[in-house]
Amino acid sequence: MAKKKYTASLSRSQGRSGWSVIFRHPVRRDDATGLSGLRVRRGLNTRDDKEAEQLKSELDELLSQSRYWDLAFRPEAERRFDRRIVDIFYDKMAPEQTDYSDLRSKVIPLPESKDSEYRRVLLLGTTGAGKTTIVRQLIGTDPIRERFPSTSTAKTTIHEMEILLDPGPTYRAVVTFVSGDEVREYLNECISAAVLASYRGESDGEVLRHLLNHVNQRFRFSYVLGNGPAADFTDFDDADEEDEILSEDAVESYLSIESEEIDLSATNSLLDSVLKELREVAKKHGTKLRQELHADNEPDLRVVDEIFEEELDNLLREDEMFHVISDRLLDEIEKRFETLKDGELKRTKQGWPLLWQCETEDRKTFIKAVTRFSSNHAPFFGKLLTPLVNAVRVAGPFSPPWTDGTQPKLVLLDGEGLGHTPKSSAAISTALTRRIETADAVLLVDNALQPMQAAPVSVMRELASSGNASKLLIAFTHFDSVTGDNLPTPSAKAQHVLASAENVLASVRDELGPFAERALRKRLETGRFFLGGIHEQLKSEKKAGVRTIKQLLLLLDAIDTITERPPKAPSRPTYDRANLVLAIKAAAESFHSAWLPLLGIKFHPGIQKEHWTRIKALTRRLATQGWSDEYDTLKPVADLRKQLQDQVYLLIQNPISWENGEPSEDEKQHTYEMLANNISKRMLDLATRRLRIERHQEWQSAFYQSGRGSTFTRANIIADQVYNRAAPVPDITPSPDRNQFLREVSLEVETAANEEGAVLK
Secondary structure (H helix, E strand, O other): OOOOOOOEEEEOOOOOOOOEEEEEEEEEEOOOOOOEEEEEEEEOOOOOHHHHHHHHHHHHHHHHOHHHHOHHHHHHHHHHOOHHHHHHHHOOOOOOOOOHHHHHHHHOOOOOHHHOOOEEEEEEEOOOOOHHHHHHHHHOOOOOOOOOOOOOOOOOOOOEEEEEEOOOOOEEEEEEEOOHHHHHHHHHHHHHHHHHHHHOOOOHHHHHHHHHEOOOOOOEOHHHHOOOOOOOOOOOOOOOOOOOOOOHHHHHHHHHOOOOOOOHHHHHHHHHHHHHHHHHHHHHHHHHHHHHOOHHHOOOHHHHHHHHHHHHHHHHHOOHHHHHHHHHHHHHHHHHHHOOOOOEEEEOOOOOEEEEEEEEOOHHHHHHHHHHHHOOOHHHOOOOOHHHEEEEEEEEOOOOOOOOOOOOOEEEEEOOOOOOOOOOOOOOOHHHHHHHHHOOEEEEEEEOOOOOOHHHHHHHHHHHHOOOHHHEEEEEEOHHHOOOOOOOOHHHHHHHHHOHHHHHHHHHHHHHOHHHHHHHHHHHHHOEEEOOOOOOOOOOOOHHHHHHHHHHHHHHHHHHHOOOOOOOOOOEEEEOHHHHHHHHHHHHHHHHHHHHHHHOOOOEOOEOOOOHHHHHHHHHHHHOOOOOOOEOOEOHHHHHHHHHHHHHHHHHOOOOEEEOOOOOHHHHHHHHHHHHHHHHHHHHHHHHHHHHHOOHHHHHHHHOOOOOOHHHHHHHHHHHHHHHHHOOOOOOOOOHHHHHHHHHHHHHHHHHHHHHOOEEO
């Protein structure tokens, strides 16, 4: 068979003056098919027609000579071809990771707590609980004129926000962006969902909703591109009970920002034409595919739907029109970066935005500039870059107006809301676990009207079992709205709110042991704060304002002292290695018991099988280097870490003896927390390595399955080749995988025990 010939073509989208090059890469694999021949489109960073033709010619020559397809020949390619062509061709041929935190630190370094008086405070809470509103109070931004950071009952904070309160005098910001490949993949998933909606005959509005809003709500392209031709951008509904509706002057100000730079009518025309193209693509593939699948002969229509949806997605990824639509939308997205006037934008070698930074003494100019990267307000839709942001770090002379003029020495770490987790035992993400480890204090923000729901309880459980309970502070918001004839005083209201914690503490005791309950009870007694009216500027002339100000001042004092830990006790706990084996076995069993029903391999009451699209989306992320290790609520790495951590934490509380005498209860608590914290870090690294890094090829194999029966095959690959090898359940029958798993977990626990002065016999 003749060898496939690879060539490039030039492209220049409507409204763009620069040239791009399109080609099929002979080495890189297409995520959709698993085959080599990934379609690549990159900007050439030139507007000159002759120069673009010359660059294309060089790329054609490079593509025609297979020796250059080996990464080892890059130095020779750099001597022969333009550097732009070399960078484009060799991009992503070798796995690469971008340390976004390091990029931000090179612009705005964050002070280390051990070397300064600064304290890092991580704010956590369910969506709409008010954690970002507390941030506003702590940095002193006006809730009406500045509205920074943005708040809403919806998922407002969809990226990390890091705020350093420093003396100034300038305000500084640095923003890092999600990679272009990841943005394109999320966009492609939206396009695929929109085509499916089109085939099903859904309305134009519904098709556009699928196109502009990813199902997991993280990538809402409507922020960047608007809601489409029919949207009325003056009719917005993003204010919540904590925010006042914008005044007419404020609305006018929002609508005027950058309006001369972004032509939303042109964007709407593009979306209108894309909508028609989506209908054509759906008609082209849908009817034919339905016939090829012999849908009329399949008795189970659910099976037909699953096969149809997956095969349609595969066909779309091979359709040039699908990629043209993706190119056009991505071009329109990139135009938003061209309108940035303030600050400095840095790009990757391939032209995708990597980092934006600015510095100014003018607070109003600063807030206006940063709003483009953090806002979620409807009047800005079509002009925002928020969904494309990896993280925002700002620093400046922020300070609350209710202090005596002293600026708190704080680094505030805000992030995505916890979501409304259905179970308090649900694992938190590995990314959040790492953020907890780097924080000095964890401020859990809970709604006093509905306190102690599943999501905040899952955080409390995590802090207890990981040895971080001493970091916990709890702020109950909406305290002013807690009313009732039986609640005449603030103390009565506080006791009413805290009563909800008793059942939680009893449950924690049953699941994680008495010292977990003891640690959390202490934090509820000494580290709880009741806040009301924080959506407004607090006034010292009002009793409610005075009460909340006092609570906030107490909160600042608690943050200052929370890092003080007691010295290590001389007593050393001793543990039986046999009990550790039982703990590891219990952890592995719990992990598999939870996941087999989700994969549809076993039935379990109360656990529904996950839709194939969610399982495939999970495999795509674990099969792709540099992406997340989870998809929405599907968190295999976090689940394995949690099961190991919880079971070992139960073991920690039950030593068989003590050397140097039995310590006091407080000394025991501290010893257990230090040991649990060390083990928790090790379990995270172990779960990441065994379940993700070492099983990368198996995740790819699961992802690349397609066709009739692929859903079942994919599930079995995950269960047998990934989970059973990464975390096999130990039993009396030895095997290399079981023995290795036991050895590795035991070694990590033993190493942690030695470092913390415990003994494992």
